[in-house]
Amino acid sequence: MSETLPVPSAPPAPARRVSGVPIRLEHVTKRYPGQDRPAVDDVTLDIAAGETVMFVGPSGCGKTTLLKMINRLIEPTSGRIHLGDEDVTNQDPDRLRRRIGYVIQAGGLFPHMMVATNIGMVPRMLGWEKQRVTERIDELLDLVGLDPEQYRDRYPKELSGGQQQRVGVARALAADPPVLLMDEPFGAVDPITRQRLQDELLRIQDELGKTIVCVTHDFDEAVKLGDRIVVFDVGARIVQYDTPEAILAAPAEEYVADFVGAGATLKQLTLTRVNSLHLRPVTTASVGDDAADAVARARAAGDDFVVVLDRRGRPISWPTLAEVSRMAAIPATVDEKLPVVGLGSTLNDALDTMLAASQGGAVVLGRRDSLAGVVTIEMIMDAIQRTRQETAG
Amino acid sequence: MTTATPSARGVAAGDARDEAAPAQPGTEAAGTAPGGWRALVVQPLLVAVGLLAFLLWRANATLTDTEARQLGTATLWDSALRHLSLTVVSAAIVLLISIPLGIALTRPALRRLTPAVIGVANVGQAAPAIGLFVLLATWLGFGFWTTIVALVVYSALPVLRNTMVGIQGVDPRLVEAGRGMGMSGTAVLFRVELPLAGPVMLAGARTALVLLVGTATLATFINGGGLGVLINTGITLSLNSLLISGAVLVALLALAVDWLGRVVEHVARPKGL
Numbered sequence: 268m269s270e271t272l273p274v275p276s277a278p279p280a281p282a283r284r285v286s287g288v289p290i291r292l293e294h295v296t297k298r299y300p301g302q303d304r305p306a307v308d309d310v311t312l313d314i315a316a317g318e319t320v321m322f323v324g325p326s327g328c329g330k331t332t333l334l335k336m337i338n339r340l341i342e343p344t345s346g347r348i349h350l351g352d353e354d355v356t357n358q359d360p361d362r363l364r365r366r367i368g369y370v371i372q373a374g375g376l377f378p379h380m381m382v383a384t385n386i387g388m389v390p391r392m393l394g395w396e397k398q399r400v401t402e403r404i405d406e407l408l409d410l411v412g413l414d415p416e417q418y419r420d421r422y423p424k425e426l427s428g429g430q431q432q433r434v435g436v437a438r439a440l441a442a443d444p445p446v447l448l449m450d451e452p453f454g455a456v457d458p459i460t461r462q463r464l465q466d467e468l469l470r471i472q473d474e475l476g477k478t479i480v481c482v483t484h485d486f487d488e489a490v491k492l493g494d495r496i497v498v499f500d501v502g503a504r505i506v507q508y509d510t511p512e513a514i515l516a517a518p519a520e521e522y523v524a525d526f527v528g529a530g531a532t533l534k535q536l537t538l539t540r541v542n543s544l545h546l547r548p549v550t551t552a553s554v555g556d557d558a559a560d561a562v563a564r565a566r567a568a569g570d571d572f573v574v575v576l577d578r579r580g581r582p583i584s585w586p587t588l589a590e591v592s593r594m595a596a597i598p599a600t601v602d603e604k605l606p607v608v609g610l611g612s613t614l615n616d617a618l619d620t621m622l623a624a625s626q627g628g629a630v631v632l633g634r635r636d637s638l639a640g641v642v643t644i645e646m647i648m649d650a651i652q653r654t655r656q657e658t659a660g
Numbered sequence: 661m662t663t664a665t666p667s668a669r670g671v672a673a674g675d676a677r678d679e680a681a682p683a684q685p686g687t688e689a690a691g692t693a694p695g696g697w698r699a700l701v702v703q704p705l706l707v708a709v710g711l712l713a714f715l716l717w718r719a720n721a722t723l724t725d726t727e728a729r730q731l732g733t734a735t736l737w738d739s740a741l742r743h744l745s746l747t748v749v750s751a752a753i754v755l756l757i758s759i760p761l762g763i764a765l766t767r768p769a770l771r772r773l774t775p776a777v778i779g780v781a782n783v784g785q786a787a788p789a790i791g792l793f794v795l796l797a798t799w800l801g802f803g804f805w806t807t808i809v810a811l812v813v814y815s816a817l818p819v820l821r822n823t824m825v826g827i828q829g830v831d832p833r834l835v836e837a838g839r840g841m842g843m844s845g846t847a848v849l850f851r852v853e854l855p856l857a858g859p860v861m862l863a864g865a866r867t868a869l870v871l872l873v874g875t876a877t878l879a880t881f882i883n884g885g886g887l888g889v890l891i892n893t894g895i896t897l898s899l900n901s902l903l904i905s906g907a908v909l910v911a912l913l914a915l916a917v918d919w920l921g922r923v924v925e926h927v928a929r930p931k932g933l
């Protein structure tokens with residue numbers, strides 16, 4: 268099997284910030300005691316710095332085992348593991364792990380510690396000064412889209428599942444590790460929350476450029492998040508290691524084709540992202556603004572609704588002009604059903620979100636949850652039509 | 661874009677796109693059952709009322725010489741103190757032995773032994789206490805320290821078992837998360853496993869204490885002293901006043917000790933659970 272040294276094809280997206288380091292697994296094998304077949308059988312894998320690599324494959328094929336051998340939560344039976352240009356196979360595992368972020372399902376937060384304590388754990392172990400740790404905690408909460416003032420002193424049980432997972436990501440990023448390992452991080456949350464968390468991760472990764480290795484059961488998630496996907500079979504045999512586009516276009520084996528599933532048009536929905544559409548600009552108003560003025564501006568722009576932004580510039584509702592004209596000032600009410608997608612969301616996600624909210628459009632968030640525009644169902648239909656025509660002729 | 665949502669249901673502005681957070685921050689985190697604090701208040705009241713009733717009876721009852729001697733303030737006080745010291749000393753020894761042992765038995769290296777140890781301990785627990793006392797006395801002789809040994813053997817199980825059960829009850833993913841972020845095994849034990857196992861372990865300690873207060877009445881049979889002397893004398897001389905006094909005082913002591921344990925559990929319960 269050692270000949271399957273995978274050579275990734277096409278280079279990743281053009282220059283973005285990279286703070287990660289490459290990972291190299293060399294002939295790594297894991298044999299659990301009392302089992303005749305190795306769970307991971309002689310795997311060699313190169314992961315480039317700053318890339319997100321998704322592990323997919325059937326249950327029990329060794330994805331988790333392989334992932335945990337990178338931070339040596341599981342010791343390999345044989346083989347070498349390199350991080351950057353260091354061979355870490357025999358390094359002190361505790362010190363190694365402080366340089367590798369680790370995110371598990373449902374966050375794995377310590378329930379008896381407040382959010383801030385959870386996040387500050389690794390920095391404190393590394394001996395950071397108090398002040399620096401405190402600043403870092405707030406910075407990270409902000410990064411994962413949670414207001415530090417509001418969430419810092421909560422206990423995990425006072426957070427929703429999605430929020431817990433965000434804190435889990437923040438905790439993993441606390442000491443700015445170059446590598447992030449994730450084992451089905453979004454497996455335990457509902458589909459809408461999962462999609463938001465995925466968007467969030469894309470945005471964070473866009474900012475940070477870590478090397479991320481992420482196990483998932485969901486091929487669509489792999490397509491959405493991954494710069495590359497590794498498709499495994501039993502014994503962690505690498506069946507295909509390539510970009511999502513390449514795997515979708517040319518599955519290496521029938522096995523992969525089965526795994527990929529679904530029709531060609533629908534693939535477009537998972538391959539095309541909201542940021543590739545020409546988003547519609549919209550009329551915005553801030554909380555407390557004069558309502559009549561907002562209505563006038565919307566009319567002038569030809570909009571029949573207004574997107575309301577809170578004091579941090581994040582959209583909180585989108586009342587119709589009829590509704591706005593009944594008010595004196597723009598209210599601070601948060602519309603909990605406001606359909607929201609990220610720039611990195613796939614068209615598939617966007618459609619899901621609209622359907623879930625029974626609306627014909629969704630608000631698109633850019634960096635740090637600021638408003639990037641609006642996407643409508645018509646725009647998505649157009650995009651599908653266009654690619655169809657392109658592929659047809 | 662035609663239908664935009666009515667900006668429904670007023671929620672304070674703040675987090676636009678966050679999944680509704682379930683609980684308020686800073687709400688009472690200690691998860692005592694409803695009425696839990698009430699029990700904490702009622703129990704010491706009961707003890708106080710019981711003690712008062714006993715003292716009133718003692719002051720007004722007409723007693724024979726023997727009774728009066730046995731129920732004299734100094735004698736009573738001595739017996740009670742003796743009883744308490746039997747309880748406290750053996751409890752301290754039990755905690756010192758059982759907790760480290762319980763922890764050791766949940767470490768990966770020794771985990772295999774856990775069922776065997778629990779089995780042995782269960783057998784010890786099932787043996788009749790009086791038999792254990794007499795057996796140990798014939799071997800070690802009569803007196804205070806033999807009593808202590810018997811009490812320790814007899815009450816080690818709840819603490820040992822609860823320590824192991826408490827630690828085993830900690831979500832293994834939390835241990836993995838801790839190790840995964842670079843905490844040493846010891847750090848995970850002290851910062852994650854023990855705090856989370858704390859409530860179960862404390863409950864075990866409280867059970868052991870109450871058990872000890874009751875079992876220490878048997879000390880009288882091997883010259884260990886304590887409030888059991890009253891009961892024993894009462895039985896031998898058919899003096900119900902002594903018998904009942906002894907029983908009531910032991911019960912009050914057990915209730916008081918149980919209450920103390922509950923207070924400690926309440927206070928020490930980790931926040932956020």
Ligand SMILES: Nc1ncnc2c1ncn2[C@@H]1O[C@H](COP(=O)(O)OP(=O)(O)OP(=O)(O)O)[C@@H](O)[C@H]1O
Nearest residue numbers: 299300302306324325326327328329330331332333
């Ligand atoms: N601690 C262990 N002891 C013995 N065998 C194990 C252990 N952990 C995993 N295995 C076995 O190794 C194989 C690979 O397990 P692994 O958890 O890596 O699979 P996976 O690909 O992550 O599966 P899933 O998608 O279900 O999470 C399985 O056959 C599993 O039964």
Ligand SMILES: [Mg+2]
Nearest residue numbers: 330331332482
């Ligand atoms: Mg797994």
